[in-house]
Amino acid sequence: MYETNYHRASSIDDAVAQFAKGTDSKFLSGGQTLLPVMKQRLAAPSDVIDVAKIKDMIGIDVSGDTVTIKAATPHYDVAQSDAVKKAIPALSSLASEIGDPAVRYRGTIGGSLANNDPAADYPAAVLALGATIKTNKRSIAAEDFFKGLFSTALEDGEIITAVSFPVPAKAGYAKFPNPASRFALTGVFVAKTKAGDVRVAATGASQSGVMRVGPIEQALKANWAASALDSVTIAASGLLADIHGSADYRANLVKVMGQRAVTAAG
Amino acid sequence: MGVEGIGARVVRKEDRRFITGQGRYVDDVKMVGMSYAHFIRSPHAHAKVKGINSTEAMKMPGVIAVLTGQQIVDDKVGNLICGWAITSKDGSPMKMGAWPAMAPETVRFVGQAVAVVIAETKNQAKDAAEAVVVDYEELPAAADVRAAIKSGAPQLHPEAPGNIVYDWHIGDEAAVGDAFSKAANVVTLELTNNRLVPNAMEPRAAVAHYDQAEEHYTLYTTSQNPHVARLVLSAFYNIAPEHKLRVIAPDVGGGFGSKIYIYPEEMVALWASKKVNRPVKWTGDRSEAFLTDAHGRDHASKAEMAFDKDNKILGLRVKTHANFGAYMSLFSSAVPTYLYATLLSGQYVIPAIYAEVIGVYTNTTPVDAYRGAGRPEASYLLERMMETAARQLKVDPTELRKKNFINQFPYQTPVIMAYDIGDFHASIDAAMKAIDYAGFPARKAKAKADGKLRGIGVSCYIEACGIAPSKAVGSLGAGVGLWESAEIRVNPVGTIEVLTGSHSHGQGHETTFCQIIAERLGVPISQVSIVHGDTDKVQFGMGTYGSRSIAVGGAAIVKAMEKVEAKAKKIAAHALEASESDIVIENGEFKVTGTDKAIALPMVALAAYTAHNLPDGMEPGLKETAFYDPTNFTFPAGAYICELEVDPGTGKTSFVNFVAADDFGRLINPMIVEGQVHGGLAQGIGQALLEGAVYDDTGQLVTASFMDYTMPRADDLPSFQLSHTTTLCPGNPLGVKGCGEAGAIGASAAVINAITDAIGNNKLEMPATPDRVWHAIHG
Numbered sequence A: 001m002y003e004t005n006y007h008r009a010s011s012i013d014d015a016v017a018q019f020a021k022g023t024d025s026k027f028l029s030g031g032q033t034l035l036p037v038m039k040q041r042l043a044a045p046s047d048v049i050d051v052a053k054i055k056d057m058i059g060i061d062v063s064g065d066t067v068t069i070k071a072a073t074p075h076y077d078v079a080q081s082d083a084v085k086k087a088i089p090a091l092s093s094l095a096s097e098i099g100d101p102a103v104r105y106r107g108t109i110g111g112s113l114a115n116n117d118p119a120a121d122y123p124a125a126v127l128a129l130g131a132t133i134k135t136n137k138r139s140i141a142a143e144d145f146f147k148g149l150f151s152t153a154l155e156d157g158e159i160i161t162a163v164s165f166p167v168p169a170k171a172g173y174a175k176f177p178n179p180a181s182r183f184a185l186t187g188v189f190v191a192k193t194k195a196g197d198v199r200v201a202a203t204g205a206s207q208s209g210v211m212r213v214g215p216i217e218q219a220l221k222a223n224w225a226a227s228a229l230d231s232v233t234i235a236a237s238g239l240l241a242d243i244h245g246s247a248d249y250r251a252n253l254v255k256v257m258g259q260r261a262v263t264a265a266g
Numbered sequence B: 001m002g003v004e005g006i007g008a009r010v011v012r013k014e015d016r017r018f019i020t021g022q023g024r025y026v027d028d029v030k031m032v033g034m035s036y037a038h039f040i041r042s043p044h045a046h047a048k049v050k051g052i053n054s055t056e057a058m059k060m061p062g063v064i065a066v067l068t069g070q071q072i073v074d075d076k077v078g079n080l081i082c083g084w085a086i087t088s089k090d091g092s093p094m095k096m097g098a099w100p101a102m103a104p105e106t107v108r109f110v111g112q113a114v115a116v117v118i119a120e121t122k123n124q125a126k127d128a129a130e131a132v133v134v135d136y137e138e139l140p141a142a143a144d145v146r147a148a149i150k151s152g153a154p155q156l157h158p159e160a161p162g163n164i165v166y167d168w169h170i171g172d173e174a175a176v177g178d179a180f181s182k183a184a185n186v187v188t189l190e191l192t193n194n195r196l197v198p199n200a201m202e203p204r205a206a207v208a209h210y211d212q213a214e215e216h217y218t219l220y221t222t223s224q225n226p227h228v229a230r231l232v233l234s235a236f237y238n239i240a241p242e243h244k245l246r247v248i249a250p251d252v253g254g255g256f257g258s259k260i261y262i263y264p265e266e267m268v269a270l271w272a273s274k275k276v277n278r279p280v281k282w283t284g285d286r287s288e289a290f291l292t293d294a295h296g297r298d299h300a301s302k303a304e305m306a307f308d309k310d311n312k313i314l315g316l317r318v319k320t321h322a323n324f325g326a327y328m329s330l331f332s333s334a335v336p337t338y339l340y341a342t343l344l345s346g347q348y349v350i351p352a353i354y355a356e357v358i359g360v361y362t363n364t365t366p367v368d369a370y371r372g373a374g375r376p377e378a379s380y381l382l383e384r385m386m387e388t389a390a391r392q393l394k395v396d397p398t399e400l401r402k403k404n405f406i407n408q409f410p411y412q413t414p415v416i417m418a419y420d421i422g423d424f425h426a427s428i429d430a431a432m433k434a435i436d437y438a439g440f441p442a443r444k445a446k447a448k449a450d451g452k453l454r455g456i457g458v459s460c461y462i463e464a465c466g467i468a469p470s471k472a473v474g475s476l477g478a479g480v481g482l483w484e485s486a487e488i489r490v491n492p493v494g495t496i497e498v499l500t501g502s503h504s505h506g507q508g509h510e511t512t513f514c515q516i517i518a519e520r521l522g523v524p525i526s527q528v529s530i531v532h533g534d535t536d537k538v539q540f541g542m543g544t545y546g547s548r549s550i551a552v553g554g555a556a557i558v559k560a561m562e563k564v565e566a567k568a569k570k571i572a573a574h575a576l577e578a579s580e581s582d583i584v585i586e587n588g589e590f591k592v593t594g595t596d597k598a599i600a601l602p603m604v605a606l607a608a609y610t611a612h613n614l615p616d617g618m619e620p621g622l623k624e625t626a627f628y629d630p631t632n633f634t635f636p637a638g639a640y641i642c643e644l645e646v647d648p649g650t651g652k653t654s655f656v657n658f659v660a661a662d663d664f665g666r667l668i669n670p671m672i673v674e675g676q677v678h679g680g681l682a683q684g685i686g687q688a689l690l691e692g693a694v695y696d697d698t699g700q701l702v703t704a705s706f707m708d709y710t711m712p713r714a715d716d717l718p719s720f721q722l723s724h725t726t727t728l729c730p731g732n733p734l735g736v737k738g739c740g741e742a743g744a745i746g747a748s749a750a751v752i753n754a755i756t757d758a759i760g761n762n763k764l765e766m767p768a769t770p771d772r773v774w775h776a777i778h779g
């Protein structure tokens, strides 16, 4: 690791101010992505602004039809939260499948979304549920937030403060883990909104990051049942291919995981 | 059997310090004035090193030196050696290129060191390494065997035209031709044995210290065989003479073969400690381990087996290309020859065998012995062949095996090995019973109704362990003898130290070896210490690999004990005024048989050291040494059966059951044996389902971290059902065969046979990832 200046921010404003002072600052939340990269000397921030202890950034709030998860809330808390389990069980179950216990105790939803790893789990939920990403400056719709591999709509120094999820009528997530990293080789999140709309997002599959899956959405709109996807074909073009899965294999997984997600959603 | 003697499930003595974090590993060693080494490694698979500029680096804080490959050459440090000479078919010796510890001119794999920075701290060394400018001229690379043997392929070493190290053969080609001409059926099979990265939990490390006053070197290193390291470092690398070099391998966190070899980093640390006149520490990180620890396996083979009309095997023909990587590592040449092709008879009567092995250089990390070393490759080939044959001949795979089993011992195979003893029917019967083989068709039908593809796969392995009779291996080209030594020191108070040339890096010697003493003397194991891993304490030894520690090292302990007991009996007889032949040893006492006269071990020991009243002419003291050279290999064997289910939607495999019935001869500590089998099975299953080192066409290692290289985790593995059948090894005084490698040797074929059975397609390579299995199902 290169030498860096560490600051523990006391508030969101303090974090933003500290960030501005450094020449090449980075926010640090759970550190599960940033620290390994720094240890390998692949990142060299001048200043690291720790947001994980800011009180206003930790916690889960369910009110009416909205679940709000503050950005520095660790995956473990989301997985354990009775309120989330009740309102959007698919979301707590997704959180319970991220990494291993050590990762879940530290890693946070804000860090995961800001990082936008194409194989991360949360982006599928955020996109399928039509969540809103709250920052210190604005609210960003899920549609507008993810901009391809490891890139987002966040501006330099903009900090995610919370994510709010509309409570769906039904939702389910099915993840096929990469055998090595256990990130999603492909994960599919299906949701039926209270208004009756169907939104489906797949992570791990596309070359441009998390994506909506039109053919599955249409099939489920017509018939919310796993069997409705039997005749759906997912095109392999534009999908990721690596030693763990070819594009046609991932295309198959989008469909099969889609079916299992519908079954999980009930 | 006493409570702590042979056969007792004694809890491991060493585990208290390991579990409480008090193990002492190389990286725990700190010395006054210690400096830190960081290597500068090639990012290219093949390149000329045109120049190394360290001017800026030398100005950076804390930098003590930047040393290069040219300086290693100038100081006449020897090139790395390969210790087993193999002769090609045409009688020519193997063709090897030079491997300098740091490359002065040409780099041939990603990760090869070209220079080292020595600095006051590790971070300063890393910072300065980034400021060293290496001018590379990239050359085309041959990243796999197929690419390397093509005409016009990039050439790695001028000494090895066509990148061929050797073209070796064994067996009787004419007899095999004859067998095939008479065959009623011929079964053919092509397969690869995937390359593996050993990934011991503790990365390699070295702390080297040169004492200017004494002109003496000390090297703490992660070694499975510190004496071999000392021998090689002095006799071949000319870094320090043997009597001025102490090599210490303290607690070592796993080896699996990868810590047999004396690597460039350890050599450079030792050499550099004199150059900078400071202790030098190098601790590899996981990325360096992936790139530089010797990899394992990597064979591509074609095999044909001939059967008569009664399904008896007539002959076997095998052609294997073995990938050695960019350089010939210490024992690499022996692995795909004498440790592989000599096991191709398996558990079967195969009247004629002919095998050709072509060793090939590629621009990849060097390949050498890894848990099983050659024997997993042989077992995988043969056991997939038996299953393939059974399917083609439409007979039950267990029946086909039983029909061809060797039943008479000793049995001379057509490929050197002479099996001393075994009972292959006993192990397959035990495994079939344990898994309820007969009930499988019903279980398969039920799984089918649930939408799952269920399969069962058998693997009957045999291995040659207890490596090895020195004369035999010498005649086959080995540069060393493979005996073992032991020294027993009975202290004046009756406590005992056993000095052994075996090295424990997870095997539990500190417990097992004590149990041998406890069995013989009837003393508690707390009264016995095992001393190992230090060339200043133990006079010589050949180390631990090839499941040799108990069969060879344990036998040496027995031999030394026999001498100790003989002398002790003389002393006891003298003290008790009895005849020596009437003395028996029981519960730590020397007794006159049939009387109540006895003298306890501490009194005998004290008598030996006070020497006030010893038999006339007897030397004082109670300490004996033995060197034990085995007369044959040992032949652990067994049957593994795996039952699993495949999810046709995703290609994912889930285990239903895995049973292992092994014959290891006498078990000293069944609990430790089970642990060894569990670990071996994990590695064998890992190879079958999860692990595989992948290079891209340019020679970059794609699986260079755990993000892409799938190490087996506990939840990837089934709960194993183990059992043992026993034939005692007649070749050593303990009747033991060794158990360290069996799991890794036998497991992979059982898994692949089960998957191919489940999916009804025999074309499947390891690792059988969900992606591969899904494609095999859906075409």
Ligand SMILES: Cc1cc2nc3c(=O)[nH]c(=O)nc-3n(C[C@H](O)[C@H](O)[C@H](O)COP(=O)(O)OP(=O)(O)OC[C@H]3O[C@@H](n4cnc5c(N)ncnc54)[C@H](O)[C@@H]3O)c2cc1C
Pocket: A026, A027, A028, A029, A030, A031, A032, A033, A034, A035, A051, A071, A072, A097, A098, A099, A100, A103, A106, A107, A108, A109, A110, A111, A112, A114, A115, A117, A119, A120, A121, A122, A154, A158, A159, A160, A161, A181, A182, A183, A184
């Ligand atoms: C072994 C392992 C396994 C894993 N497995 C999975 C898995 O299965 N599925 C999965 O989805 N993920 C997985 N992860 C990633 C994990 O979920 C991380 O927690 C997550 O990617 C990053 O969150 P973090 O809080 O650790 O962020 P950090 O590492 O602290 O930060 C990541 C990035 O986000 C930025 N950032 C952090 N917080 C904010 C904020 N509030 N506003 C703006 N920018 C911010 C940082 O500057 C940095 O660039 C795994 C990680 C590890 C180490």
